[in-house]
Each structure stands twice: as structure tokens, then as C-alpha cells.
Amino acid sequence: MDDLFSFAESQNTPSPEARIAELCTQLEHHNQLYYQQAEPEISDAEYDALMSELKKLEAAHPALARPDSPSQRVGGAPLEGFTQIKHLVPMLSIEDIHELKDEELIEIQQSEPTATRAYNLLDWFDRFQRSLGHSDVTLTVEPKIDGVAVSIVYRNGVLDYAVTRGDGTTGDDITQNIKTIQSIPLRLPEGAPALFEVRGEVFMPNEGFAKLNQQRDEAGEPAFVNPRNATAGTLKQLDPKLVAKRPLDCIFHSYGHVDQAPYTTVAEFQQTLEDYGLKHTHWFNKAHTMEELLGSITKLDHDRHSFAYATDGAVIKVDKLSLHAELGATSKHPKWACAFKFLPEQKETLLKSITIQVGRTGVLTPVAELEPVFVSGTTVSRATLHNQDEIDRKDVRIGDTVVIEKAGEIIPAVVKVIGGKRPAQSQAFNLYDFVNGRCPSCSGPIEQEEGFVAWRCTNFACPAQAITRIKHFASRKALDIDGLGTAVAEKLVETQSVTTTLDLFDLEQKALADLLLDPAQLEMGESKPRRLGEKKARLIVNSLESARQAPLSKWIYAMGIPQIGESAAREIARLHNNLSEVANSPIITTILKISKLETEQKLISPRNKSNPPANDAEKKQRQQHYNDLKQKITNHKSQITNYQVSPDLGPVAAEHIVDFFQSEGGQHVLEKLTNLNINPRSDNYDPEKSALQNSGSAIAGKTFVITGTLSEPRPAFKKRIEAAGGKVSGSISGKTDYLLAGEKAGSKRSKAESLGVTILDEETFRDML
Structure with a gap:
């Protein structure tokens, strides 16, 4: 049975x-x-x-x-680079018809009183009617999506490849990145043409764009200016897994080469997109006269503010496809379509005051507090002023009447000041004086790094930065503290359970378990706060206990010191045995001294064309000074030559390390770690085998690039190279010393050969070790 x-x-x-x-x-x-x-x-x-x-x-x-x-x-494995694909049919851009500015309208109306706001559109409308010889033409109107143009080819119903517009003839193969966009079908339904090339716009929805910028701010990364920039930057990524994490979407609007097209009009093509499961805009109008066309454009300009994506105009097409061939195209644009571009909606309002917002990376951002005004579908009462340089450039003062618009129709910004409306009592603004040189969040000192326009709070314990610091501190590449995500970090700071990252080690498991998380930070369906719970609290506490034994490089990276990434942290750990040695490092201070002497040497050089000596006497004096500096630089370099210091620990990184450990925050770290009995030690330092021994090895101080299929994953080889004092880069350049190449090495091998870079197979590399 x-x-x-x-x-x-x-x-x-x-x-x-x-x-x-x-x-x-x-x-x-x-x-x-x-x-x-x-x-x-x-x-x-x-x-x-x-x-x-x-x-x-x-x-x-x-x-x-x-x-x-x-x-x-x-998303698959990272790409070596984008290959080029020639379009089956040239991918022309649509001619832009710009909405006229007020001053242009006044000039036109003075000479032609009957001119309307659509003056250029009237010209286009008349032009194509004259070309056809009749006016009985149906036009279609749809939103112009502010995205990145792509072309996708389906063969026998399966997505074959995707390519960017490029120069209109050839573009980049972005197939792997396009496949990560969930709304794009990988297979079309039965009955689709054997070859179907469809074109559209990849974009980032407004909500996803706002969330992405928030995440970048929390990570200390610069925010994207607008959704289109964010989309373009994402599609250029060589790692599809990164692209898969970005909130991209795609709307299709046209076609290229199609076998036996099942449609004869633009309207029928829209229905074909619907039938094939290809996303398209649902705002779609027809017009037969200029009056109907203007009415559709006006309606779209009103409705677009409620769309989930950014639009910057209306795309107008001749509906009947047979007329497309009759009208033809120029070398750049089809004559049967145009894009009527909307001007960004601008409104005047009063700038009542300026406040300072402390970002989660410590940057102080001036914010304009405005008399509320309705712009692009929402009421705006605040707008970023970016930084002091921007305020000075636009001459923005408190009490001014300013023009506001939304950058990319999303982020409110001050465009300009209406000078003729400036009151006598308006006040100039200086950020440093306004906050008396102190952070408004913690009263800590602020500084403006050389070469940067932003003022930044330098206090390690600043609560405005605490959440971001905690998330970085707990990240996988840092101390890898399981369970300590955004929701927990925000609540720990809000409840003042921690003020600095090292306060985490003082947390008790019971207090953590009783932590109440906000409903908005929990799963869908939650309606009231919920305890973190014993299980998650125990996970965090156990991870913190393990973090005590983490190697020095992890601790250095976890501190979030500017310009100190993973590679720099490992190089610092290679040269120092513990944190105390790093804080008092003669190697790091020597690197900094050499940099300052070299800067001074360039400045006083008698051959400096931007600062030439006044006469022969000064030239002789400066030559002597130059020679003295040269000798000092040689002496300092001789002190660290044997260590073969990697470029990852350059003058900028060295300066940030010195500044950090001399600051109040850095001193707090050393003191707190001592009290916690935590003494991070290096796992890649050896007084005999590290700096000094590596100075004589073939790998120390050399830059490697790894490519192709090897016997082990690439990170394993990267770890061996770094342990031997070498550096691993992601791309080939003239500064690359060796290319470690496995099977199917591809374009990197070709580039290495053209640059004369030494190419190693795995056996030769192991011999070097």
C-alpha cells in the first residue's frame, strides 16, 4: 500500500x-x-x-x-562596461516647442496683438498642415515624461536587449539594468510580432525619488538634484544589483522596427501597449483643431501636478501613421511630432526669515521661511537656500520678495530676488554669524573644510547626526551589528537612550526589549507602537559583544571619519597595531608634513608663473628657500619609504585622521573605549611581516585589478593582496601595476595590453605571494 x-x-x-x-x-x-x-x-x-x-x-x-x-x-554580476548596440531604426529626438516667457510675449504682442501664448506651436501647426496640403488631421496629446529614453527589442516575444538613445544611431547596452525594473515584462503575450522594438522613458516616481534622497542624506551621500538625474545616474551603474535597489519605472510611448505592426494610428498603438502588458500613460487626448489642441495642453498642464512622475511638457503627434511617412523627418526630428515644453511654474512670495537645518551628516543648510504660496499643485512655505555661497550669489536677504519654483516639479527652490521690491529694512544673512559659530543642534563647533562651501558640525555627539552615525557604525562593512536598523536607531536617539555610537555598549538588554517602535516604521497593518522584544534585543546585545573583538580596520571605518573608506582603513591598520598608535601616528603626521611642505614649495618656487619673483634678489632668496624645503621633504620621505604607504592613505585622508583624533569627538572616542575596556587591534599588522617586510615584497605598494573567472571568488584574492600591502582597484589606468586575469578576461585585458600593464595568471600571482 x-x-x-x-x-x-x-x-x-x-x-x-x-x-x-x-x-x-x-x-x-x-x-x-x-x-x-x-x-x-x-x-x-x-x-x-x-x-x-x-x-x-x-x-x-x-x-x-x-x-x-x-x-x-x-540583477546579475557587475558588468565590465557597457557595450554599444546600433539601433534597428534611428532613435530621433522630438523637436521642442518652448512656452514663451512673459517678456517674450510682451514683445510679440506689441508687434502682433493677436499672438497667443502658443506662438511657436501655431507655427509648427501651420507648417505641417502646409506640408500635407490640407487641415483635416487628427492629433494626439500625451504627457512628456522627464526621464531617460530607452529602446527595448523583443524577439519572438522574449526581451532580447535594451539600449539607450546614445547619439540616435548607437547606444549603450543596458539590458541587465532594464531587467531589474519590475513593470517591464520579460515576455510578451502570444500573438505579438516576431520582432517588436518599443521605446519609452525610464523614470523615478516622485515618491521613490524623495525616499531615495532621504536615504542618501542619512548615508552622508549628496542628494540628487531631480528625478531625471537620479534615473540617468542609476542606469549608468555597472552593478545591476545596485540598480535593482533603486525605484525605477518605465512608460512606453512609441516604437522602432516592428514586423507586421497590428496598428495604424497612435491611438491604436496605445491599445497595443495595453494588450501586451507594456505600461503607458493613461492621460491621452485627441484634437482636431488648434483650439482643441490648446485646450488639451492647458488641461494637461493642470492635471500633471497630480501625476506620480515628473512631466515637463506635452507630446503632440499626428495620429495616422501613414501620414508620418508622408511628412518625413529632418536629420534630428520627425516632422509629425513635437514636444510643447511647459515653463516651470513660478510664484512670488515674501521671505520672512531664514532658519538653519542640521543634516544627518552634520551639514548646516539655510532654509527660507516663506509666506505660504501655491506652486505646482502644493502649498510651499519653506525652500532650501543650499549654502552661504548660493545666498551671496543670489543676494538673498530677509524681507525680500523672491521667486519660487519647484526643481524638477518637486523640490521648492528660490530662483531669484525681485530687486525692485526690496524693503529698506531687509537684512543680509551670514550663516556663521547667525549661529555664532556653533551648531544650532548641539552648540558644538562648526567648520568649513577647504575646498567646500558647506559649514559642518564637528561634534561627534551631535544628536542631529547621531542616527546616521549609528546606522553606519552598525552596517555590515563596519561592525556588523544585527538588528540595529533605521527604526531602532531613530528611537534610541529620540528617547535619548544613546547620544553617541559608543553609548550602544552601555545599553541593557531589558531596556532594549522595552523600546517602543513607531507604527510608521513597522510592517503594513500596524496601528500602534510595538516593543522591540527580547529576541531582537538579545540579537543586538550579542552583536555588540562580538563587535568588541572586531579588527582595527573595521573600527576605523565604523567611526565615520570623512575620507576614510574601507581601503584607507585597512591601510591604516596595516601600519598600526592599535587605535592609540593611530591617534599618535608618526607615519600619518609625516604624510601631512610632506603635503604641507610640497604646497609651500610650489608657492615660493622662483618658477611659479602665477606668483613670479619681483626681482633677481627675491628670485635668489626664493631659490634658496625652495632648496631648503626640498631637502626637508626628502628627509621626511626617507622616514616612511620602507613602509610603502598606499595612495589610499594620502594627504587628505591623513589630515582627516589627525583632525579627528585631535578634536573633542576623537578624544571622547579614545576615553570612552578605555572605559569600556575595548582595545581594537589590527588583524593585518605584524612588526616584522607587515610594513617592513612588505616593503621588500613584489606586492607591497602595488595596485592590482582583478578580472575574469578565477579558482576562487575575487574577494578572496583582494584580501590576499591587501594583506601583503597591495591595493585593489576596480578599473585599469596608467597607474595600475598588475592585472590578475582569469578566463574570459574581456575588455580589461585589452585595455591592460594597450597601456602596457603587466598581466598575471593565477599561478604567477601565487608565486609572487
Whole structure:
């Protein structure tokens, strides 16, 4: 009976191939409902379970993994670089018809009283009617999405490749990055043309853009100026896994080469997009006269402020496709379409005062407090002034009447001052004087780094920076403290349970367990605060205990010292045994001395063309001074020559290290660590085998690039090189010493050969070690 039951069960169990096909169909169905129709049928947990099952089956049966599998959307291995693809049909841009500014309107209306705001559009309208010889033409109007143009080719229903516009003839192959965008189908339904080239705009939705900038601010990274810049920067990434983390979307609006197109008008093409599951704009109008066209444009200008994405105009097309061929194109633009660009909506308002906002990286940002004004669909009462240089450049004063617009239709900004409306009692603004040289959040000192325009709080214990510092401190590349994410960090700072990162080691497990997290920071459906709980509290406490034994390089990186990344931290740890040695390092101070002497040497050089000597006597005196400095530099360099210091620990990094440990915050770190009985030690330092021994090795001080398929993962080779005093870079340049190349080395090998860089195979590299 048992055998019979087992036989019956085996007959009902689908084969791996059938189950993979079934899972792909189900997941694509749910993707369509979630990303395009916003009507999900299952929960996120149920979706994740289906995806997990698919990934396990594909891992067990790699030959059955389909190129259009939903699992491919997470992004593959980093790319070596973008290859070029020639467009099947030239990818022309649409001619821009700009909305006229008020001063242009006045000038036109003085000479032509009947001129309207759409003067240039009237000209375009008349031009194409004259070309056709009749006026019985239907036009379509749709939003112009402010994104990045892409072309995607489907062959036999499967996504073959995706390419950027480039120069209109050839673009970059961004297939792997495009596959990470969930709303783009990897397979079209049956009945689609054998070759179907569809074109559209990749963009970042407004909400996702705002969230991304918030995350970048918390990480101490510069914010993107607008959604289009964020989108363009993302698509240029060589690592698809990074692209997969960005909130990109795509809307299709046109086509390239298509076999036996199933449509004859632009309106029918819109329906084809709908039938194929390709996302398109749902704002779509038709117009037959100039009056109807202007009405559609006016309506779109009103409606676009409620869209989830940025728009900057209206795209107007001749509806009937047969007329496209008749009208033709110039070398740059089709004659059957144009883009009517909207001017950014601007409003005047009163700048009542300026306040200072302390960012989570310590940057002090001046903010204009405004008389509320309605701009681009929302009421604006505050706008960033960026920094003191921007205030000085625009001559912004408290009491001024200013012009406001939304950058990218999202972020309020002060465009200019209306000089003729400046009151006599207006007040000039100086950030440093306004805050009396102290941080408004913690009263700590502020400084302006050389070469930077921003003022920054230097207090290690500044509460405005605490959340970001804690998140960095706990990150995987730093001390890897499990369970300590944004929600917990924010609540710990808000409740004043911690004021600096090192206060984390004073936390008791019970107090952590009782920490109440806000509903907004929890899973969907939560409506009231919830305790962190014993399990998560124990996880954090255990991770903190493990962090006490973390190597010196991890601790240096975790401190969040400006200009000190992972590579610099490892180089510092290679040269020093513990944190006390770093804080009092003769090597680091010598690097700094050499840099300052070299700067002085360039300045007083008798051959300095921007600062020439006044006469022969001064020239002789400066030559002597120059020679003295040269000797001092030689003496200092001789003191650290044997250490073969990597460029990762250059003058800028050295200056930040010295400044940090001489600051109040740095002294607090050393004192607090002593009290906590934590003494981070290096795991790659040896008085005999590290700095001095490596100075005689073939690897110390050399720069490597790793490429191709090797016997072990690349990080394993990177670790060996760094332990031997070398440095690993991601790209080939004239400064590269060696290329460690495995099989399928690709473009990096070619570039190394052209630059004369020594190429090593794995066996030769091991001999060097």
C-alpha cells in the first residue's frame, strides 16, 4: 500500500521543468497586477514564497532557468562596461516647442496683438498642415515624461536587449539594468510580432525619488538634484544589483522596427501597449483643431501636478501613421511630432526669515521661511537656500520678495530676488554669524573644510547626526551589528537612550526589549507602537559583544571619519597595531608634513608663473628657500619609504585622521573605549611581516585589478593582496601595476595590453605571494 501511495504521489508531482514554467507564469501574472494595475491578489509574503521556490528550482536545475525568468530581475554580476548596440531604426529626438516667457510675449504682442501664448506651436501647426496640403488631421496629446529614453527589442516575444538613445544611431547596452525594473515584462503575450522594438522613458516616481534622497542624506551621500538625474545616474551603474535597489519605472510611448505592426494610428498603438502588458500613460487626448489642441495642453498642464512622475511638457503627434511617412523627418526630428515644453511654474512670495537645518551628516543648510504660496499643485512655505555661497550669489536677504519654483516639479527652490521690491529694512544673512559659530543642534563647533562651501558640525555627539552615525557604525562593512536598523536607531536617539555610537555598549538588554517602535516604521497593518522584544534585543546585545573583538580596520571605518573608506582603513591598520598608535601616528603626521611642505614649495618656487619673483634678489632668496624645503621633504620621505604607504592613505585622508583624533569627538572616542575596556587591534599588522617586510615584497605598494573567472571568488584574492600591502582597484589606468586575469578576461585585458600593464595568471600571482 505504501508503494502504491508513493507511486500515486509521484504521478501527481510536476516535473522541475513544469513547475518552473508554472511558477514563472504565476509570478508574471502577479507582477502585472501589482506593478501595472495596482490590484494585487496575494500578499508580499505569498509572492516571496513563490519566488523563493523558483530560485531554489533554478539553482538545482540551472539548465532549466529561462532568460525571461522573473528571478532575473534582482540583477546579475557587475558588468565590465557597457557595450554599444546600433539601433534597428534611428532613435530621433522630438523637436521642442518652448512656452514663451512673459517678456517674450510682451514683445510679440506689441508687434502682433493677436499672438497667443502658443506662438511657436501655431507655427509648427501651420507648417505641417502646409506640408500635407490640407487641415483635416487628427492629433494626439500625451504627457512628456522627464526621464531617460530607452529602446527595448523583443524577439519572438522574449526581451532580447535594451539600449539607450546614445547619439540616435548607437547606444549603450543596458539590458541587465532594464531587467531589474519590475513593470517591464520579460515576455510578451502570444500573438505579438516576431520582432517588436518599443521605446519609452525610464523614470523615478516622485515618491521613490524623495525616499531615495532621504536615504542618501542619512548615508552622508549628496542628494540628487531631480528625478531625471537620479534615473540617468542609476542606469549608468555597472552593478545591476545596485540598480535593482533603486525605484525605477518605465512608460512606453512609441516604437522602432516592428514586423507586421497590428496598428495604424497612435491611438491604436496605445491599445497595443495595453494588450501586451507594456505600461503607458493613461492621460491621452485627441484634437482636431488648434483650439482643441490648446485646450488639451492647458488641461494637461493642470492635471500633471497630480501625476506620480515628473512631466515637463506635452507630446503632440499626428495620429495616422501613414501620414508620418508622408511628412518625413529632418536629420534630428520627425516632422509629425513635437514636444510643447511647459515653463516651470513660478510664484512670488515674501521671505520672512531664514532658519538653519542640521543634516544627518552634520551639514548646516539655510532654509527660507516663506509666506505660504501655491506652486505646482502644493502649498510651499519653506525652500532650501543650499549654502552661504548660493545666498551671496543670489543676494538673498530677509524681507525680500523672491521667486519660487519647484526643481524638477518637486523640490521648492528660490530662483531669484525681485530687486525692485526690496524693503529698506531687509537684512543680509551670514550663516556663521547667525549661529555664532556653533551648531544650532548641539552648540558644538562648526567648520568649513577647504575646498567646500558647506559649514559642518564637528561634534561627534551631535544628536542631529547621531542616527546616521549609528546606522553606519552598525552596517555590515563596519561592525556588523544585527538588528540595529533605521527604526531602532531613530528611537534610541529620540528617547535619548544613546547620544553617541559608543553609548550602544552601555545599553541593557531589558531596556532594549522595552523600546517602543513607531507604527510608521513597522510592517503594513500596524496601528500602534510595538516593543522591540527580547529576541531582537538579545540579537543586538550579542552583536555588540562580538563587535568588541572586531579588527582595527573595521573600527576605523565604523567611526565615520570623512575620507576614510574601507581601503584607507585597512591601510591604516596595516601600519598600526592599535587605535592609540593611530591617534599618535608618526607615519600619518609625516604624510601631512610632506603635503604641507610640497604646497609651500610650489608657492615660493622662483618658477611659479602665477606668483613670479619681483626681482633677481627675491628670485635668489626664493631659490634658496625652495632648496631648503626640498631637502626637508626628502628627509621626511626617507622616514616612511620602507613602509610603502598606499595612495589610499594620502594627504587628505591623513589630515582627516589627525583632525579627528585631535578634536573633542576623537578624544571622547579614545576615553570612552578605555572605559569600556575595548582595545581594537589590527588583524593585518605584524612588526616584522607587515610594513617592513612588505616593503621588500613584489606586492607591497602595488595596485592590482582583478578580472575574469578565477579558482576562487575575487574577494578572496583582494584580501590576499591587501594583506601583503597591495591595493585593489576596480578599473585599469596608467597607474595600475598588475592585472590578475582569469578566463574570459574581456575588455580589461585589452585595455591592460594597450597601456602596457603587466598581466598575471593565477599561478604567477601565487608565486609572487
